[in-house]
Amino acid sequence: MAETxxxxxxxxxxxxxxxxGTAAACTAYGALVERNWFELRRETVPCLPAGSxxxxxxxxxxxxxxxxxxxxxxxxxxxxxxxxxxxxxxxxNLSHVNAIPPLLEALGPLMEFPGxxxxxxxxxxxxxxxxxxSYLTGPSKLAExxxxxxxxxxxxxxxxxxxxxxxxxxxxxxxxxxxxxxxVRFDFTGVDDPHLNRERFAGWPAGxxxxxxxxxxxxxxxxxxxxxxxxxxxxxxxxxxxxxxxGGQVCIPGYGALVSNCDLPTWRAKGLNDWEHNGRxxxxxxxxxxxxxxxxxxxFACRPEAVLLTxxxxx
Numbered sequence: 001m002a003e004t005x006x007x008x009x010x011x012x013x014x015x016x017x018x019x020x021g022t023a024a025a026c027t028a029y030g031a032l033v034e035r036n037w038f039e040l041r042r043e044t045v046p047c048l049p050a051g052s053x054x055x056x057x058x059x060x061x062x063x064x065x066x067x068x069x070x071x072x073x074x075x076x077x078x079x080x081x082x083x084x085x086x087x088x089x090x091x092x093n094l095s096h097v098n099a100i101p102p103l104l105e106a107l108g109p110l111m112e113f114p115g116x117x118x119x120x121x122x123x124x125x126x127x128x129x130x131x132x133x134s135y136l137t138g139p140s141k142l143a144e145x146x147x148x149x150x151x152x153x154x155x156x157x158x159x160x161x162x163x164x165x166x167x168x169x170x171x172x173x174x175x176x177x178x179x180x181x182x183x184v185r186f187d188f189t190g191v192d193d194p195h196l197n198r199e200r201f202a203g204w205p206a207g208x209x210x211x212x213x214x215x216x217x218x219x220x221x222x223x224x225x226x227x228x229x230x231x232x233x234x235x236x237x238x239x240x241x242x243x244x245x246x247g248g249q250v251c252i253p254g255y256g257a258l259v260s261n262c263d264l265p266t267w268r269a270k271g272l273n274d275w276e277h278n279g280r281x282x283x284x285x286x287x288x289x290x291x292x293x294x295x296x297x298x299x300f301a302c303r304p305e306a307v308l309l310t311x312x313x314x315x
Contacts, residue, residue, distance in 0.1 A: 061243025247288025
């Protein structure tokens with residue numbers, strides 16, 4: 001006799017149970033395994049003046065450190081073995097009001113090297129409890145300066161920046177600065193977090209023009225909004241570094257990111273790509289980030305990363 005739905009009343013329950021079990025397994029994997037499965041991505045960018053030797057830049061972003069994250073701390077400290085010529089930190093270092101001392105401890109060995117930094121929103125405000133899947137509805141919002149029932153806790157941003165500054169790292173928050181490194185003049189410009197609409201482009205250091213000595217221009221921001229990438233590219237950046245996207249954080253294998261948490265196309269949410277604007281092209285490295293918000297501690301098909309860029313001479 002042919003089977004009818006009356007003979008399998010629990011079939012849909014079984015399918016639901018399998019789906020729920022798969023989702024639970026993926027969530028457990030993302031929270032317990034991949035979130036702490038750190039990797040180093042390596043890239044090569046030909047952007048130095050002719051005749052320059054290789055120059056290494058370690059790009060850190062979205063560390064989101066909380067006290068007690070020993071595995072992340074030890075991995076960060078181990079990156080000093082790379083002996084980078086420069087460290088660039090593109091923000092969102094914190095995920096707890098008491099995270100500054102352990103962060104400075106974790107970055108201590110790396111702060112022996114020259115460095116520059118800009119902040120992200122989680123260097124100003126502690127994360128707030130929310131639905132971890134809310135990012136699927138669009139870029140996260142923070143009603144800064146507005147009356148709300150729930151206000152995020154302010155972090156000791158000045159203390160964080162002072163800790164970096166005492167080690168010699170340069171604050172590029174809406175500022176520019178030049179540094180001579182390995183016989184090359186590096187001109188930096190950076191902006192405050194575009195995700196908070198705080199960016200104010202400061203231009204380039206004096207003398208950073210066509211007639212200057214051999215130099216390279218590097219622009220730094222936390223969130224890679226298109227308006228910021230356009231401005232940096234139009235104003236002659238040779239390389240742009242950003243983070244913020246977490247590479248999508250929860251991705252689909254074989255497809256990639258579903259969201260970028262800004263207006264950046266999702267296929268650009270992680271990696272090294274060229275950005276084109278008004279006839280100019282600039283390489284942009286978007287870091288997939290090292291951590292996650294403490295309110296959404298999961299990664300799937302998107303391992304946490306630091307990026308080692310080897311800058312070489314232009315052809």
